[in-house]
Amino acid sequence: MKTLPPAALAYKKTPLFTNASVPQALLNDHRTKPGVWGLIHVERGKLEYTIEGGETHILTPGHPGVVESAVTHFVTPVGETAFFVEFYRAE
Numbered sequence: 001m002k003t004l005p006p007a008a009l010a011y012k013k014t015p016l017f018t019n020a021s022v023p024q025a026l027l028n029d030h031r032t033k034p035g036v037w038g039l040i041h042v043e044r045g046k047l048e049y050t051i052e053g054g055e056t057h058i059l060t061p062g063h064p065g066v067v068e069s070a071v072t073h074f075v076t077p078v079g080e081t082a083f084f085v086e087f088y089r090a091e
Helices: none
Strands: 009-013 036-051 055-059 065-067 073-089
Touching: none
Parallel strands: none
Antiparallel strands: 009 073, 036 055, 036 065, 036 073
16 A cells, blocks of 8 residues: 655545445545545544555554545445545645
């Protein structure tokens, strides 16, 4: 998994999502716009994070997932989970 670019600046974050409130769009293939990165923070439970090409990571509290700019990905809750996404701009 990539790391955030050194000059990336946080500019917004989503509300806390649970199994009951996670938007359907996040459960299916989607991507950020060019220049936009994300950091998936799990507050409770586990979240499977699948990146284009089938690379899969299990995210847990203290082990976030980096969303690379314009790369297709999706998430799958593993049991009961709570998470949010923080967005960054990087040129």
